[in-house]
Amino acid sequence: MCGIFGFSAVGMKKKQLITATDKLSLRGPDASGYFMSEPIGLGHRRLSIIDLDSGEQPMFSKDKSLVIVFNGEIYNFKTIKKELKELGIQFVTESDTEVLIEAYQAWGINKCLEKLEGMFAFSLWDEKLQKLFVVRDLFGEKPLYYTKNEQGFFFASELKALEGFFEKKNMSKTGLNLFFNLTYIPAPYTIYENVFKLEAGHYLEVSTLGEFESLQYYDLEKITLENQELQIIQYEDAKKELREKLFSSVEERMVSDVPLGSFLSGGIDSSIVSAIMSKLSTNPIKTFSIGFKEKEYDESERADLVAKHIGSDHKLYIVGHEDLLEIVDETLSYFDEPFGDSSAIPSMMVAKKAKEKVTVVLTGDCADELFGGYDKYLGKYYADKYNKYPKLLRKAFKNGLKFVPHTRKTNQTLRKIKKVIYSAGLSPEERYTSLTSLGYTELQKKQLLKPEFQENANAIILKYFSGIKGDEHNKTFFSDAKLVLEGDMLTKVDRACMINSLEARVPFLDSKLVEFSTRLPHHFKIDGTNKKKILKDTFADLVPAETMSFSKKGFGIPIRLWFQNELKEELIELLSEEKIKKQGLFNFNFIHKILTEHFNNKENHSSKLWLLFVFQKWHQKYI
Known part of the structure; x- marks a missing residue:
């Protein structure tokens, strides 16, 4: 895992290249490297994971016409390498970066990208074509920001490296409104005017004049529409395919030349990933979790139960909320722009502890978005149930709730009930924006912000929801895979780990597994109120029976x-x-x-x- 920075800009000095790149040192504490050939500059900070001795960057092609800086991992690089060897290509390192260079040289940018399975952001300078390519992975696991000024084009893994190349006082009205709606700012927007996140599954083609074009190479929407004709009908067939695909994904993500482990919260998803790792490993795997002194927030017993079941070398770190308070400022500051998912704080704490023992962790993230793990996916179910009650009874119940105070005991239940009541009278589009916007509603935002800073963010949110055919459930799953994953979940995991120079890998985000999930009927995922049904049924033999019945908790603070x-x-x-x-x-x-x-x-x-x-x-x- 690494940090990258670069530009196609006039008048830049190598000292500026070095200074900007070195702002990414937490992402890559082990080594640094720089390439400068005006107007092109590429910088790299390295966290060594694979090919520790000969994977330095920037890396060049044999004829020196190509140079690349790469952040991430190509999980199927050995398969691609074998294919390239059959074409007569020889390799001098064991690095996935060299495979990427040779794949580009053999097939060109589009065919090369079609073959990649991994998490990555990279930039490749082609001297012969006089083009700079800047690429982000399929689902947005690795960050990539860019901006343009009078000097030219600039990009970086984090906003902090772009400071000095854009006007920080120019706040984006769109970014501001998205933040207060969603609690985060999804691609392509940021909190700044004229600074953007490269969208997942896209690449930029940049000229020596700093002009650029954004092109899409992976289209989940298109694949989802195609998969509607290939829906899996037999439940047992679906279970078999799910098991094979997740085992394969975990195995690919266990390739590492440095110590590796997993985050184990004790919830269903991390327990399944950890259990599969244990099945694939000849030695006990290392698992990590944090527990809280405050019992109402503690679920460490869940993790301990799974750890004993799978025989992992488990490390539990008990912390108090005073420990979390100590890292609030550090956590919020590292994101460089407002990020309102408070679970980033305990996520950073467990990453900090895991880094003491390993350099790579696998996580159970993203299963909820693919297989229906959130309570919000029951919104339509409960709304339909509520609407069956007589109108007078509903009105009396709603009025009665006003007299129930929010206390530690009533808070969670009250919030859920109020959400159901509110969403019961909404259209599918309104319900999606309501349940996805965890911050302020549009009405509340109008009361919060001065008129000149107001902008309706629902139109942006709904472009995901309305862009896919199918029923409300399919639209919701697809939209979350495009919007919530990139903007919130993956951003949180990346920053929480990278501030601790720890690499996180997400087995549930293998493209074959994601595309498989779009071929499943809704009732395979959610049956009544039974969320993630197929996931629990498929892997029930790997974890304790109690694990599958635990209610979802998450990292509460x-x-x-x-x-x-x-x-x-x-x-x-x-x-x-x-x-x-x-x-x-x-x-x-x-x-x-x-x-x-x-x-x-x-x-x-x-x-x-x-x-x-x-x-x-x-x-x-x-x-």
Whole structure:
């Protein structure tokens, strides 16, 4: 795993190339390398994973006409290498980067990209064609940002390396609104004007003048439409194929020349991945989890149960929420732009602990999006049930909820009930935007933001949902695979691990497995309220029976309590009338209203206040 930076720009000095690249040192602490041939510059920071002795970058083709900087792993590089050897091509390293160069030279950019299975962001300079290619992987596991100014075109693995090449005070209205809707900013947008994330499955073709064109090489929407004609009908056939594909994916992702382990939360997905690793390994695998001193947030017993069942070398780290408080600022700062998924904080903690023992981990992420693991996927089911009750009864029930206070005991149940009631009267499109937007609704956002900063973000969110044929369920799964994975889940995992120089691999994101999931009927994934049905049925023999019946927990942190105690003073200071009015972005009266309701336990506004807290911390540092 590495960090890359580069440009096609006039007037740049090698010192600037080195300075910008070295801002990515946490992504690549082991080595650095630079290529400069005006107007092209490429920089690389390396975290050594495969071919430790001869995988230095930038890497050149044998004739020196090609040079590449590469971040990630090509999991099927040995298969591609064998195919290239059959064409008579000889190799001098064991690196997947050399395979990538030779594949491009043999087949060109498009056919080369069609063959790749992996997580990656890379840039390749072709001296003969005088073109710079900048590529991001199929689903957006690895980040890639770019911008253009009067000097030319610039790209980097993280925003911090692009500082100085764009105007930081020019905040994007679209990025701002997406953040307060979704809690994150999906590609191609960022919080800055004229700075973009390269979309998953796309590459840029850049000229020596810094002009560029974005081209799509992997289209999940197209594949999903094609797969609707190839739907799997027999449940047992689907189970067999799922088992084969996940075993194969895990095996490919276990290739490493450095110590390797897995995150084991004790939930279904990480337990399945860890169990498969144990089956494939000749030695006990290393597993890692964190537990909390506060029992209501602790699920370490779940992880311990699985670890004993599969015989892993398990490391459990018990932390208190005071430990998490210590890394709040460090975590939020590393994202370079507002990122409101609070589970990033405990994710960073477990990554920090795992790095003490290994350099690579496998995770159970992304199974929820593919196989129906979230409560929101039951939105239509519960809405239909609720709508069957008489209208007067529904009205009385809704009014009665206003008198139930939000406390530690009632909070979770109340939030779920209110979501069901709210979504019951919505269209499929409205329900998707409502359940996907974990921050502010459009109405609330109009009350929060000054008119000149308001923009309706639902149109952007719905371009994913409306772009696929099929029923509401299919539209939801497809949209989440395109929107939520890239913008939230994969961003969180990448940053939490890379700040600790740890590589994370996601077996559920093998393209063959993703495409397989689009061929499954909805009832294979969710049967009534039984979520991830096929996943549980397929792998029930590998994990303890109790694991399959555990309710989903996730990495919870006590934001509500923090805002009433340890973080209360800082929250009030960040949202003070003087600061808000000077800033000129928000309506103070609305902020005062939700603060008062929260502190009086009238409503639980933790998530909304957390977004404001995160944004203000970012704004204070960068703007």
